[in-house]
Amino acid sequence: METVCIPKDKLGQVISDVERLVSHFEELIEDQDQVAKQRLSDIKEGRVEGKTEKELDEYLRKRGVKVD
Secondary structure, three states: OOOOOOOHHHHHHHHHHHHHHHHHHHHHHHHHHHHHHHHHHHHHOOOOOOOOHHHHHHHHHHOOOOOO
8 A cells, every 4th residue: 555645734724625514514414404393393283285195196297207
């Protein structure tokens, strides 16, 4: 196996970029978690109008999905 030499300043830059990407990913996950919690709350409290299976099938057909 070969040894790769990376200057400290370049390694620091890579680490900084990775930390920034991880931070953005964490924010995305937190946002999605909040959206899911709000959606569940809306469903439990009856603020969401339900769809029938027929309506969902029609929706899928309009988008090119083959439904049996």
